[in-house]
Amino acid sequence: MEHDTNSFILLAAILVPLVTGVIALLGGRLNTSALRSISALGFGIPLIIGIYLFCNFDASLIGEYNFELRAPTGLESIGIYLHLGLNAISLPLFLLAGVVGLAAGLYAMNSKAERLNLYLALLLFMLGGLMGTFASVDVFFFYFFHEFALIPTFIMIGIWGGAGRRGAAIEMTIYLTVGALLSLLGLIALYVTSGVDSFSLLELRNYLSEQPLSETVQSNIFALLLFGFGILVSLFPFHSWAPKGYAVAPSGAAMLHAGVLKKFGLYGLLQIAYPLLPEGGEHWFSLIVWLALGNILFIGLVTIAQKDLKMMLGYSSVMHMGYAFLGLVTFSVVGVGGALLMMVAHGLSVALLFMLATCIYHRSQTFDMSAMGGLATKAPVLAAFFVAGTMASIGLPGFGNFWGEFTIFAALAETEHTRWLVAPAAIGIIISAIYGLRAVANIFFGQPKEVFVAQLESDTVVDLKLSEKVPALILIIALVITGLFPRLLSDNANSELANLYPVEDTLPHHEVMTLPSTTDAHKELTH
């Protein structure tokens, strides 16, 4: 295989955070500024590479990968290669990992965490794993990099987690282990039953498109992947690990996990399960629909009941995953495209909100929203950023999340058998407005609650510092770019998805009478 420079640049996006992570880990005696410079490289270079590769992306390679790299690993006998590459579906997520990684890294670098070098090293390992996950063409490495990124999450919760971390960490670990194992079983079953002797997604796809598996086999393997990936994405009712886990996780880990790593499951369904096992997807259609509605309506209402800021954010993130599942079940380019936009935008907004929640905690010393109030007078920029994050997450146009939600609603209405879903799913836009705006009002507006008056007057309550503003702005700018110019991501993804998903002409073709002239148009009608 021909490798050009860009293939190695892609590899560097994975290696740089890993290498800088090792340096940070071993260089315990490095002074703080050296540690920061090293980790800044590790956090920054993947994003720079991501942007560089985005600019050099060749969209005409539909059904293939850009920047392919294939290296032997000693596992050739069963068809495992270190096979990297990007297509128009993985590229947005690759960029997402870069952006959230940089924001989380910059925020962590200036945090007052104990054993900062270990903390940064683990975040860097996590970032390396994330870049690898979305750059993998080989299904084995896709899974391996995910596990590689997951382990630091557990360790970080164990060491730097908040109160009650033990129980939450155990619950999270059990769930994610089961989810990962089920999806691994599914992937191995796919490998075994296809008999293609390769873990390359490309070869699997080419082979299965010519010799599809029987319907029973498809639906069985799909079930493994659905529940495996579903647990990882907090599909209702396998979600209870998420709010508690995020509530105790240190902000860096919460940002990277909720923002990026969690998207692994959706990405797996979108790029692997649905295109390779279409009949399996059809078989489980009804169940996924009801579970996704459970995410949106049941969890949405549960979110309204939350008083703890981080629990609220955790539940709202669970709720929004329901939209992504609804996008996927439509099995159409529109729906899956919407889910893709949703994944990217949600990753940015949830990372922003988790980070700002920690910023709020540093000022309020509590996550209890019913014991705050009036924070906006002392910290207007923090309030403005939090409002921006909330508005993004509840789907205000101008931020990327809107396109995700709206496109998914449009996709649901495209065909008769999903059309009824639009209204119940769209009730979510009211629910999310309720909990989002309540949180804003409780934390920032009105008069401080009695218990909060003294705290609000103390000197610790200052507006956002530069070290908090910069990472927040990075995420906000990314949200606005996806909101204003969704085509940056959607145009290429659209062609790629049209290759993976069926395209039918569902638009009605009506006769159009030309209007006399636009200015007289209304006049004509009224006569």
Add this chain to the structure above:
Amino acid sequence: MTATQTLLFALLTPLASATLIAFFLRRRGALASYVSVAAAAAIFVFTVLAIRDMGDEGIVASWDWLTFGNFNVSMGFLFDGTSATMLTMVAFVGFLIHVFSLGYMADDGARARFFGGLSIFMFSMIGIILADNLIMIFIFWELVGFSSYMLIGHYLNTEEAAAASKKAFIVNRIGDLGFLVGIVYAYWHFGTTNLSEMQGIILANSGLISATIAALLACGFIGKSAQFPLHVWLPDAMAGPTPVSALIHAATMVAAGVYFLIRIEFLFPDSIKCAIAILGTSVAVYAGFSAYGQNDIKKILAYSTLSQLGYMAAAFGLGFPGIALFHLITHAFFKALLFLGAGSIIHGCHHEQDIFKMGGIFKKMPITSITFLIGVLALCGVYGLSGFFSKDAILIAAGLQGNVLFAMLTLGAFLTAGYMGRLVWIVFFGKPKSKAAEKAHESGFTMLLPLVVLAALSVVGGYMNLWPEQLGGIIRGSKDALHHLDGYDAMHHTVLILGSAACIVGLLGSFFFYGVGATEDRLEKKAGPVYGFLKARLWFDEIYGYYVAKIQQRFANLLSVLDIFVIKGIFVRGTAGVVGLLGLGSKSLHVGNIHGYVYWFLIGLIFFWGVASGLFKAF
């Protein structure tokens, strides 16, 4: 500069202004206010240029925004007579309110945020006006909702503003739910949401009109224009600064709901139009009664706005969208005038808003008072003033089509004159009834100038002959249609007499009933239950409040408990059991040691690698 570019500048200038203020002028309130006012002036200039260049064809342009499969969203302009009329009004009234705010907000600590918010609002509002498709309308619709939220919550450390801003946004979202569903249904029904294309499709085959889609889209109007049963947010929205009430909650944003209906009039079957006419008429009367139970000058005006929006809806429902637009425009002039006048009085009385604590304002603030009185007369539809022409046309349209609606709308006109008379006699005449009113002083130049200009427009705005030729095509169309109906002349006379009578009876009646410069509400004293009933406004707020606190919240809490105990109880133990069964049987899986899990992960991976690479083949 092409005409399209001119429009783009009109749209993007306020966005640029808001961005500039947000990032660089946060702490320079004065400079921020000048930037925002300059942007508003620029919008007006661009509007005039665009109208000059629009020609007979109007300005049509479109750009792709997003495409996935068969789903395509574009951003585009449909600048025709209707949108040109609306844009002119918004740009002009908007500019005047910006100027007024220079004086009104001069002492405000968060002036930059306020003016940034005004710019964001202008951007969003212009987007709605120019939009050529439903999705783009929806996008800017949500953005005006956001700017409204931001500006209602301007005095953010008061509980009132915190609650009102939240309520406005959430109640609007309820309407937007229907709007959203309507849009996606319309997209697959017509194959497009472009206004001209949909109109062309319906012209070719009127069988494609769908009552479901029309009703769903009308939900957006009900939310934004605060119609029954989603009207509850508008009176509360008066917690925002008064210029905001004038701009957003009287002249432009709430009227955007009506404008939206006018834009998509061709989508409506007669049944839905009829429903909208009944709805609008009911709101016109309901809000008219409610205004008698209010003592806050802004809330009285808010109910008046609700009532007038009802008139516009009635005009639309009766089949005369042009007349709805006509009333929208004249209402914008006199209601902006009234709100700014109220703002001037509140400013002069050191933020006193209770009408029974004012009194004698006429002597203290003569210019404000005279302009305010002109606004009152225009609102009441006194012969020759702007409100007369539009309200007259609505009453004629109603009179020619049904007795009940006609009677109710005439009653509404009487109620309007009555509650405005109550306000006028109590606020402007008699003796000052509080220290604040005693010390009242006339406002400065920047506040008086907009009042005078708006007063002039409230007088002459109804004379269509004075309007530029490019504007108001649809208004002329609807008026011609009305003129050609049978019985127009007779009805015209009836309405003239009845309307004038309603006006005189209302104004004089309130004079005799409430008296000049009253210190307390005579209705409250003499007929407590009646007053209490009016003040309760049919208990909508109480019912909704009960639902939110006692039903929705309790249900959410119940689900939350279920989530914690049932789901977690069953599934966590269930899955933990599965893990045990997987035969990994090590005790470290049960002791809950986090490091244990990590090691198992690593060992599992190494094991897998070993199996895969054939390491164990020897065994």
